[in-house]
Amino acid sequence: MANELLNVQGLETQFKTPEGIVHAVNGVSFTLNEGETMGVVGESGCGKSVTMLSCLRLIPQPPGKIVAGKALFKGQDLLAMSSEDIRHVRGAQIAMVFQDPMTSLNPVMTIGKQMEEPLKLHLGFTPQQARSRSIELLEQVGIPRAADRLKDYPHQYSGGMRQRVMIAMALACAPQILIADEPTTALDVTIQAQIVELVIRLREELGMAIIWITHDLGVVASIAHRVAVMYGGFIIEEAQIRDLYANPRHPYTIGLLGSLPQIQEQGRKRLYSIEGMPPMLYQKPHSCPFSPRCRWVTDRCRMENPLLEPVGENHRVACWVDTTTGRER
Amino acid sequence: MTNDNAVLIKVEDLKMHFPIYRGVIRRQVGSVRAVDGVSFQIHSGETLGLVGESGCGKSTTGRTILQLYKPTAGKVFYEDVELTALHSEPMRMMRKNIQMIFQDPYASLNPRMTIRDIIAEPLVAFGTASGKEIDDRVRKLMGLVKLDPDFMLRYPHEFSGGQRQRIGIARAMANNPTFVVCDEPISALDVSIQAQVINLFEDLQKELNLTYLFIAHDLSMVRHISDRVAVMYLGIIVELADRNEIYANPVHPYTKALLSAIPVADPEFYETRKRIVLEGDVPSPVNPPSGCRFRTRCPIAEDFCAQSRPEFKEIAPGHFVECFKWDHPDNQRR
Amino acid sequence: MINYIIRRLLMVPLLLLGVTLIIFGMLQLLGPVERSALYIKDFPKNEKQVEGIIRQYGLDRPFLEQYFRWLTGFKNPVTGEREGGILFGDFGYSRTASQDVVDIITNRFPNTVDLALWTVFPMLSVGIWMGVKAAVNQNKFFDQAARVYSIIGTSFPTFVFGLLLLMLLYAKTQWLLPGKMSDWVSQLVFSGSFKQYTHLLSLDALLNGRLDIFWDALRHMVMPIITLSYISWATFVRVTRSSMLETLRMDYVTTARAKGLKEQDVINDHARPNAMLPVVTMMGSSIAGLLGGVVITETVFNYPGIGKAAADAAAQLDVVTTLGMAIFTGLILIISNLVVDVLYAFIDPRVRLA
């Protein structure tokens, strides 16, 4: 068994809004092993980004607040360490890439300066060392004429190129974990393919573990080893990639996969659709958050929130109903 | 599969260039060639999918067909009426038949109007209903798109994205149109909501015998809903064919790359197949490449591709391609 | 960038033309005889001379012709010298001050510059510092205090504030003084033994090594400086705070934090430079405002700058003098706006490299 790198236990995060407290993450636990790529899938508002930002304590506080939980990175709790210590983890050992490359780079700072920052900060590079390393990194992510382009500002790069810069910057200090928060959502399909290929290549070269957050079940299928599906601030299903797509067990996962048109489809099949809307999370759900939309729903689902429990090898589901038989477990 | 129904919409060499002004005296220094000569037909009762990446001109095409922009050149026909030649009042009357559904459900509803007023607006504009009839009709329309008619006095901000999109659809259906341009109607919605809306589109089409122009960047959804598919790149249509044909036998190198770049929700798929990854970015529509638009990123481009624009050629019944090397061995239909 | 500057430069003559047209246009409300006051030095007026001026300057002619003559003046057929003409620096003659308007400007402008010089730094730095600090400590005590201050500051009329200062610091305690200089200083200055290198009293005092005079100059300037500052702080706090808050929500700030930067560096290197962009424009117009004469503050403290000259003339309905002041300050504002825009282009790479 591979070494455990990140172990999150019972993470809960809330946001204070004028309308009330939003329970964005309601007790999420997972582990990430060395060199492994974990996909985190869910719709907007399911808490997938907030979970990962909470691990690095990057949610704005206030209005956000991490209420409970641990995030053990190599045995040390990221949520309990001093703000000085977590700074040495951020960017050096756990790095992040964000959704929108247009807004994630500082518009009034040159690419070079932004690239050099983590190198100087975490590795103590001299300006010259940082510069030459930046050039190497940019070349590694496929930016032509890297040395010249260090002087440029973000607005002089295209969207795809900017995301490459973000990736280069994240990998500058050879982190053990790369958290990619919807890194391809804002990009066009062909550029998206470029970025996914790039990350797969870099993963092979550098061997870091990746957490890939997305709402696109297709993108995750092409890159992840293991997938966690989130809904209403919970992980509701978690499995090895092939297992999840072949044998989805949670009604939500089944619905999500069914609502996608199949690429091989010939005639016109009606799409499976999940009726209703995602929950609002103004209260911490005490029943299964998916129960109002679920076609297998039982009385128990409306009373008690199921816990994530194993249903097979490396396959865990939070559901009172065994969807293969349609009976309560 | 060819469609024997009558042609409903005919687009001939449509061009839409947006001028760029610069300087103190606002001199025109160039133009964004958003749509640069596209031709196609849409048959009654079918769905034509229009796909491409952002900035390729697909939305502009849809809006220009609706005469929301005055096209730079080209003609658009609805049945026998040339829309591009109509003055504003006759064109307004045509809007009974031609409708549109917008991408952003948050921006396309006036925040100061109730749902009832929003849906009733086309009815009032054409005087198709009045007084109490309006309420009845609004209730029917809300039922049609599966919204609770009791919500009709609410305001848009009280609804979620998917519900708002249904309101937009109800508004478009108010005067029983025949042709609807759907401009990326699901791209702003959550995955689980997308299927709901797509199913609604299909139900409405069957029920009301609608013709759709379905614009999207999501190729798998387009394949699902369309009868025929047109692929756009940098202001032109590079390939147009029956949906099974284009997905099974893509000819244009761009279509191939685009299809291979679609994320497929099947991990096994990726164990067997490698995708074609295009190099570089889309050139600017202000200054498109000479000759073939795609040559700067094309894996099989040759020098002569830069010289003139290829013909939009029908290489098989109903299968059009704009490429010099359509009969290249790599490009052969299988 | 070059294009941008050229475009901006081309705007200057256009603005000047518009400004002078508007100002001269206002005169059309008056009759030709009143307009002739522009050029009359004698008082009481000699009717023949008035008629002569009306004829010479075409004051009864169509507007554009009048305007043209006003701009360029004319050659006196007898002496052969040019008379009048705004373009040639003849702003007319001030009846109330019994001197050429240009002379008023050259006498008074250094005083306005002197005051502006000492006001700029406290005015800009404190307000911006407060705004940044308030945003960083959003909803904490400092932020609340800054917001309260901002509301009170923008509501407190300068002249009321100024009068209260005078009441406490001058009338009651005599710590600070209104006006520009004490009598002994003015005697010294006029006697000629005090060398005027720059015509800015405070600087000249330092250059002459006369700390006593410098101290006197400061005592006269502190009240106007405080008055000008408190109100700018109030607006700067608000603008800087909201700009900073907006910037702190930006993705690139999260990126910087995710890189592991110290919070202080995140704010200083990433958030603040971006948040300052809109503030820079306001800084520019504030400095321009200072140079253009601060009418109310100068009047309250009896400080002999451009603004007070304009206010005094206006109160006596001396149109000629105020007109001259308006054209001069208009010119100053046009130039400083130009400088600010160019500077802005240098600071923001998106404009510079466009």
Add this chain to the structure above:
Amino acid sequence: MTESTPTPTGDNRLLAEATSDRKISWFERTLGPDNYRIVKGLFKTPASIVGFILIVLFILIAVFAPVIAPPVGNDPMKIPRDGFGGKPKDPGTAWKKNVPEVPFWYEPLTGKTEWVHLLGTAQGQYDIFYGIIWGTRTAFQTGILVVMATVLIGVILGSIAAYYGGWVDNLIMRLTDIFMTLPYIMMALIFSAVLTPVLGRSLLPPLIAMISFGWMGYARIIRSDILSIKERDFVMAAHVSGVKNGRILFKHILPNAIFPTLVLASLGIGDVVLGFAALSFLGIGTEVGYADWGQVLSFSRNWITSLDKYWYIVVFPGITLTLFVMGWNLVGDAMRDVLDPRMRGKT
């Protein structure tokens, strides 16, 4: 134009989605969403409530001025004078000449039966209390008039620029630029000075001057708001629905573009009154003795060396003016939050 990229569906939509489930009161339903938001903004924070109370207080003073300070002589806007003596008199000094009628509230409140100069007199024996009470009417009069006129000019010019575009737009906007370049107080001063010989000493010269040089901001804002609303999808949707141009303009574009500006502009009354008082203070405007705060304050300019003795000429009208302006600013601050474009649609 270039097509917008698909809206990214990140977790930032959490709030927008969440609001749709909110309970909606009958109050909100009656007012409509935007008006409700504005009214709610009025009572959002303690500060804005204080501001609202201040404004209401001043309105009451203006309305009930004849009861609070019974008019003396024909023109109530003329501050009554107790003789012609030069030196100001302290608060509480008995009133000798032109004694006003004693109103009903006076005795129970002060315990006196004779009128005194409640807040003292300025030079020339102008009663400061009268100046303040009746000056409230002047303040509202000038404030409302200038705001209405500047907004009207701004809306007309701004809408014309936005609607016609092209050279019309260019012309109007360059004109706006030029007016913006001119220093406001200075130009108001000059224009008043030019107008005074023509119109005589009255409220009119400073009012016209302030209107002439005060409309540019509104023209700019309204133009840009209209332009951005014009590009919004719901306007295009109205076109597609076959709605006629006139109705689109009046039902879809103008209400969405102009209401926020109108609300903010009406809160600009405080600033206008401030500017007007400044002009009066500088000696421009109404004839001496007119009930107007700036003018009462300007009396103090002759007593600068002895302000410690005659503090009441500054303090009472100064506090009144400050409170008036602050009332509008407090409410305006809360409104700006409510109407901030970034906050729109988030309730």
